[in-house]
Amino acid sequence: MPIKTKRFINKKRSCSCSMPGVWRAVGYSKGAVVIFHSPKACAHVSHTMDINAHFRGIARGEREPYGYSTPLISTMLTEKHSIFGGAKQLEKCLDFVVQKYKPQYIVIANSCVVGVIGDDVAAIAATAEEKFNLPIITLPCYGFLDGEYYAGYYGTADALVDRFLSGGLPRDKNSVILLGDNGGPNAEYAVEVKSLLAYFGLHVIGQFPGYVAYNDMNKVTTAALSIVLGGRGQANDSLVKIAKKLEEKFAIPFYGEPYPLGWQGTKEWLINLGAKLHKEAAAKKAIDEQKERLDAILSVAREKLRDKKIVICIGRQIEYFRPEWLMEILQLSEIVPLGVILLDSYTTKDRAHMEEAIKNCTNMDVFNQVEGAKIVDAADIILTTHEIENYNARQLFLPMLPTVGVTGMIKLINNIIKIACRHGNKEGIVYG
Amino acid sequence: MKIAFYGKGGIGKSTTAANVSAAFRKKGHKVCQIGCDPKNDSTRLLLGHICKQTVLDTVRDSEDGEVTAEQIVHEGFNGIKCVEAGGPEPGVGCAGRGIIVALEKLNALNVIPEDSLVLYDVLGDVVCGGFAVPIREGYATDIYIVSSGELMSLYAANNIAKGICRFAGRGKARIGGIIGNSRNTINEEKLLEEFAKRLNTRLIAFIPRDIIVNQAENKRQTVIQFAPTSNQAKVYEKLANDIESNTQLTVPTPMTFEELEELISKYAD
Numbered sequence: 169m170p171i172k173t174k175r176f177i178n179k180k181r182s183c184s185c186s187m188p189g190v191w192r193a194v195g196y197s198k199g200a201v202v203i204f205h206s207p208k209a210c211a212h213v214s215h216t217m218d219i220n221a222h223f224r225g226i227a228r229g230e231r232e233p234y235g236y237s238t239p240l241i242s243t244m245l246t247e248k249h250s251i252f253g254g255a256k257q258l259e260k261c262l263d264f265v266v267q268k269y270k271p272q273y274i275v276i277a278n279s280c281v282v283g284v285i286g287d288d289v290a291a292i293a294a295t296a297e298e299k300f301n302l303p304i305i306t307l308p309c310y311g312f313l314d315g316e317y318y319a320g321y322y323g324t325a326d327a328l329v330d331r332f333l334s335g336g337l338p339r340d341k342n343s344v345i346l347l348g349d350n351g352g353p354n355a356e357y358a359v360e361v362k363s364l365l366a367y368f369g370l371h372v373i374g375q376f377p378g379y380v381a382y383n384d385m386n387k388v389t390t391a392a393l394s395i396v397l398g399g400r401g402q403a404n405d406s407l408v409k410i411a412k413k414l415e416e417k418f419a420i421p422f423y424g425e426p427y428p429l430g431w432q433g434t435k436e437w438l439i440n441l442g443a444k445l446h447k448e449a450a451a452k453k454a455i456d457e458q459k460e461r462l463d464a465i466l467s468v469a470r471e472k473l474r475d476k477k478i479v480i481c482i483g484r485q486i487e488y489f490r491p492e493w494l495m496e497i498l499q500l501s502e503i504v505p506l507g508v509i510l511l512d513s514y515t516t517k518d519r520a521h522m523e524e525a526i527k528n529c530t531n532m533d534v535f536n537q538v539e540g541a542k543i544v545d546a547a548d549i550i551l552t553t554h555e556i557e558n559y560n561a562r563q564l565f566l567p568m569l570p571t572v573g574v575t576g577m578i579k580l581i582n583n584i585i586k587i588a589c590r591h592g593n594k595e596g597i598v599y600g
Numbered sequence: 601m602k603i604a605f606y607g608k609g610g611i612g613k614s615t616t617a618a619n620v621s622a623a624f625r626k627k628g629h630k631v632c633q634i635g636c637d638p639k640n641d642s643t644r645l646l647l648g649h650i651c652k653q654t655v656l657d658t659v660r661d662s663e664d665g666e667v668t669a670e671q672i673v674h675e676g677f678n679g680i681k682c683v684e685a686g687g688p689e690p691g692v693g694c695a696g697r698g699i700i701v702a703l704e705k706l707n708a709l710n711v712i713p714e715d716s717l718v719l720y721d722v723l724g725d726v727v728c729g730g731f732a733v734p735i736r737e738g739y740a741t742d743i744y745i746v747s748s749g750e751l752m753s754l755y756a757a758n759n760i761a762k763g764i765c766r767f768a769g770r771g772k773a774r775i776g777g778i779i780g781n782s783r784n785t786i787n788e789e790k791l792l793e794e795f796a797k798r799l800n801t802r803l804i805a806f807i808p809r810d811i812i813v814n815q816a817e818n819k820r821q822t823v824i825q826f827a828p829t830s831n832q833a834k835v836y837e838k839l840a841n842d843i844e845s846n847t848q849l850t851v852p853t854p855m856t857f858e859e860l861e862e863l864i865s866k867y868a869d
Contacts, residue, residue, distance in 0.1 A: 247665075248659060248660045251660075251688055251697050251701060252687075252689075252698075255692060285693050285694045286692075
């Protein structure tokens with residue numbers, strides 16, 4: 169039977185809008201209000217992102233930071249504003265926001281429409297700033313026109329550093345400020361990093377930029393170290409720029425090593441952090457204890473998954489899915505999958521990148537979507553980035569964000585065991 | 601007939617258009633002139649004043665965006681229907697988008713009678729998609745470019761020819777000729793004749809410079825109204841006749857800038 173994915177997959181490379189990046193950069197910062205100088209629909213997209221994040225968090229049993237999210241207001245530009253300019257609409261919106269929300273600061277994100285018609289947003293913001301005696305941040309990003317999500321995110325974070333971080337507070341010598349998002353302070357990434365930092369006697373004082381309240385903004389400068397909660401290329405690059413800026417302006421050293429991903433990655437992350445802090449013994453202790461946790465789950469996995477035929481289906485671009493961590497988990501669990509199927513979602517170039525990455529970490533056979541049908545037919549479990557339709561095999565939907573640290577590995581292995589050990593002939597999918 | 605006048609800003613499009621409209625009306629045609637310029641001064645000589653209620657102003661001021669034909673179609677000299685698209689103040693918004701919206705609105709309201717001769721007077725150059733709409737969307741089929749013998753005027757005319765050429769494949773818009781509006785430059789008429797030839801069209805009229813045009817403008821009138829028996833009025837009437845009988849509508853062949861410079865230098869002395 170040919171392999172069919174449940175959702176349509178597009179070979180074209182995706183692009184993103186800078187506006188949600190702006191919102192996310194202050195999305196949980198108490199005191200902020202974000203204005204989208206845009207048609208209503210642009211705000212709807214970010215609002216939906218917020219709601220989705222909220223429910224994903226609930227599904228994972230995470231506590232929402234402060235139970236609070238930053239108000240997002242749209243100037244609701246319409247056709248006539250695109251002709252006559254939206255300046256007056258923005259001025260009216262600023263008046264409304266100041267009266268209704270009494271914010272401590274405002275961030276204005278510009279839409280494509282504003283970029284095309286050329287509203288002088290910076291001048292309007294400067295006048296309003298004087299009128300209301302309130303910091304108003306504007307960014308030279310215009311929706312999809314220039315830059316992507318991370319341009320908005322980085323631009324906002326950079327502006328926050330310039331506007332609100334002045335230093336002058338005593339240093340908290342064992343404190344860390346986390347830089348980035350990855351689901352926020354109560355999500356897996358930050359929680360795992362916090363638990364690893366405890367081995368070194370470090371505590372986290374906040375997560376910049378999105379989760380620092382206006383009143384606490386300058387406390388960021390009391391951190392003894394900043395740690396980049398990196399991820400994919402663009403995110404990591406922009407966060408490292410912020411980390412460097414904090415180092416230059418406030419002498420806060422930063423740790424920007426690739427994050428603790430997989431066992432090898434976790435070990436290296438701990439070793440390098442230990443070396444940076446001159447706490448090699450703490451790093452060794454952390455590695456030993458984490459290894460013990462990992463070994464415990466691996467012995468269960470080896471036993472439970474011994475006879476299972478596993479197939480891997482990958483359809484995400486290399487920026488959104490690094491195969492190394494998955495292959496490492498399978499190797500440590502002593503699982504030899506029947507092969508890897510690359511779904512029909514790649515351009516020739518993207519496919520070559522993914523094949524190369526796979527070959528660098530395993531000697532497994534790689535099939536295309538048509539050839540792969542035969543091994544999928546024989547599989548007990550499919551580990552997949554895209555839901556596969558019409559198959560009896562049980563599926564584990566591989567997470568968009570890689571699982572972090574040993575905790576993440578344990579979670580993923582447990583999920584594989586869970587789907588593999590379902591009673592009887594039950595099919596279905598587990599979301600990893 | 602659906603005609604459009606294009607040409608560099610300040611070259612005399614509106615004056616020529618208003619006089620040609622007046623001449624067509626005199627011949628007995630029902631005429632509608634539509635100004636596609638945020639300055640909304642195209643119909644000033646026909647209305648006797650600057651148009652105060654443009655399509656876009658009316659749309660903007662209407663709570664639900666709805667407008668009626670009576671609000672935007674004004675009656676000018678000798679019963680000529682006058683419409684101004686309008687647009688934003690200088691430096692804000694997007695005038696091109698305004699033209700698109702205004703023409704769509706006119707279309708939706710069906711304000712132009714089928715048997716009318718329609719003359720679109722379009723701002724300056726084809727600077728963006730909005731100003732190409734009369735050509736691109738088939739609002740106008742016969743395009744005339746008003747130009748003097750000055751370099752920048754010819755440069756704009758050549759650009760407009762590029763615009764017509766670009767959209768020739770998808771619509772009926774063709775160039776009907778170059779209307780020379782004299783600035784008394786050296787060898788101006790000869791230069792314009794060869795320029796037109798190089799663009800695969802012809803110089804359909806050469807309008808001499810005459811003080812009577814300014815005198816009529818100062819009185820907010822066309823020359824046809826102000827001095828109907830004058831030689832200048834006859835020039836406009838002849839132009840209207842020639843436009844009406846013109847069958848030489850072609851796809852233009854624009855030049856490169858270097859070719860244009862070379863042509864101008866040929867007639868410089």
